[in-house]
Amino acid sequence: MNSESMLARLDRYYHEQSISANDFKCKHLHACRSVCKPGEMVSLPEAYVGPQYEAKTLPRLLFVSSDTNAASWRKEYFTGWGSLMDIREDKLQHHKRAPANRHWGQTLNLAGALLAPFALKCLSKGIDQDKIVEYIAHANSTRCKDSSIKKGEGKEKMYLNCRGYIKDEVVVMQPDIIVTQGVRARGALKDVFPVIQHIAMPGYPETFWEIVQLEESHRALKIVAKHPCARGEHGWKSGEKKQFIEWATKSVQEFILGA
Numbered sequence: 001m002n003s004e005s006m007l008a009r010l011d012r013y014y015h016e017q018s019i020s021a022n023d024f025k026c027k028h029l030h031a032c033r034s035v036c037k038p039g040e041m042v043s044l045p046e047a048y049v050g051p052q053y054e055a056k057t058l059p060r061l062l063f064v065s066s067d068t069n070a071a072s073w074r075k076e077y078f079t080g081w082g083s084l085m086d087i088r089e090d091k092l093q094h095h096k097r098a099p100a101n102r103h104w105g106q107t108l109n110l111a112g113a114l115l116a117p118f119a120l121k122c123l124s125k126g127i128d129q130d131k132i133v134e135y136i137a138h139a140n141s142t143r144c145k146d147s148s149i150k151k152g153e154g155k156e157k158m159y160l161n162c163r164g165y166i167k168d169e170v171v172v173m174q175p176d177i178i179v180t181q182g183v184r185a186r187g188a189l190k191d192v193f194p195v196i197q198h199i200a201m202p203g204y205p206e207t208f209w210e211i212v213q214l215e216e217s218h219r220a221l222k223i224v225a226k227h228p229c230a231r232g233e234h235g236w237k238s239g240e241k242k243q244f245i246e247w248a249t250k251s252v253q254e255f256i257l258g259a
């Protein structure tokens, strides 16, 4: 049996690819920097892996975002901050909750709904709102960011450069459920794993799940959703989010219990 922990394996992967937070020498560094405001390109922190996610206390639930992280953490921390352990400490201390209308708040909310049936079954109780963060993981499809644009998405070229890393990152993270949030997160994981089955949410062909083969012995349910804060033409319609959460919760139960 492989005794290397998930965090150690992930850390090794980042170093092998030269994309670790404290020694970022990505092969696309210069290409990405050239499309950012001068002096404003930063590398993103590493993934967040909750302790109960790593322990697989419940089905492992991984969220994959695009690249809309604001680089506000830069002001508070030193250069090179953002290793796996930095992120875990930060999330467990400061990001147990978030306003319900914000990306992270919506992510925790969805996580709570998806995991609730398993918490009742495996832990014989629900999960406190403050504890949900321990059971999930979160990764980004991009590695670098033009910090001058705050929460906005960077140039497409950066996304095209960066997206190749997420596939193997996901394999190391061994999720049972993957939720992609937004167009770029969806694109970064499109057709990278063999698709066993594809089912759309009734009435919403752009929202769907796929059973994907991560490795020979491991399948995951990938749920492709809109960005939680999407508005306008491609945003959430009235009542759609509630319907989505119900549909996704049911789909996850069927996948895990039927596996």
Ligand SMILES: [Zn+2]
Residues within 6 Å of the ligand: 026, 028, 029, 032, 143, 144, 158, 161, 162
């Ligand atoms: Zn890049």
